[in-house]
Amino acid sequence: MNKANNRSNISLGLSSLATLWLAQLTLRCPPEWHSLIPPLNLKKPNRILVPKSLPVLSYLPQMAKQAPKENQPLINCLIQNESKLHFNQTYSAEDFGENFLKQYGWIKFLGPDAYWHSDILSSGLVLFGDYVTYPEHWHVAEELYFPLSGTALWYHEEKGWATIAGCPLIHHASNIKHSMRTFGEPMLALYIWRGGNLVQKSNI
Numbered sequence: 001m002n003k004a005n006n007r008s009n010i011s012l013g014l015s016s017l018a019t020l021w022l023a024q025l026t027l028r029c030p031p032e033w034h035s036l037i038p039p040l041n042l043k044k045p046n047r048i049l050v051p052k053s054l055p056v057l058s059y060l061p062q063m064a065k066q067a068p069k070e071n072q073p074l075i076n077c078l079i080q081n082e083s084k085l086h087f088n089q090t091y092s093a094e095d096f097g098e099n100f101l102k103q104y105g106w107i108k109f110l111g112p113d114a115y116w117h118s119d120i121l122s123s124g125l126v127l128f129g130d131y132v133t134y135p136e137h138w139h140v141a142e143e144l145y146f147p148l149s150g151t152a153l154w155y156h157e158e159k160g161w162a163t164i165a166g167c168p169l170i171h172h173a174s175n176i177k178h179s180m181r182t183f184g185e186p187m188l189a190l191y192i193w194r195g196g197n198l199v200q201k202s203n204i
């Protein structure tokens with residue numbers, strides 16, 4: 001396949017997935033966050049990122065199987081296009097160990113360094129394996145999570161630990177310490193950041 005064909009092939013899969021991501025973002029975002037979503041031409045990303053795979057993608061079939069029906073098209077689209085997509089990780093083995101890296105990763109659609117550009121809002125999908133702890137961390141950006149598949153234990157500095165199933169809004173205010181743990185089911189969640197440095201590595 002020549003370079004131009006390869007690029008258009010990546011864009012096609014990416015656009016299909018981004019359409020489903022944007023539908024979730026639009027549906028889930030509270031109004032004061034909604035106004036920060038820029039107009040997006042989903043057929044034309046601002047940058048093409050080199051495909052990058054991660055071990056955590058092996059959990060996608062299970063994520064699709066256990067997800068509510070309405071979230072399955074997005075996960076199936078991830079499965080169909082995973083070889084064309086750029087998944088990444090913020091942390092290294094020195095931060096949280098090798099096991100964490102095997103069970104963690106994200107794909108970012110919107111943000112300062114994402115397929116579609118924004119300096120004020122960042123959003124994508126984050127994936128976790130079935131037995132993993134995302135240790136306590138905090139960051140300046142305010143954060144929302146909407147689990148789309150899987151039940152997990154979530155920790156919030158002021159609220160303690162809670163088991164959260166379904167797709168509620170999980171909110172972490174700026175610099176609130178938080179953590180997450182899966183216990184038998186992998187988890188896929190929509191995430192959104194606003195405020196502060198949107199490409200900041202969390203404090204751990």
Ligand SMILES: [Fe+2]
Pocket residue numbers: 137138139143172178202
């Ligand atoms: Fe966070």
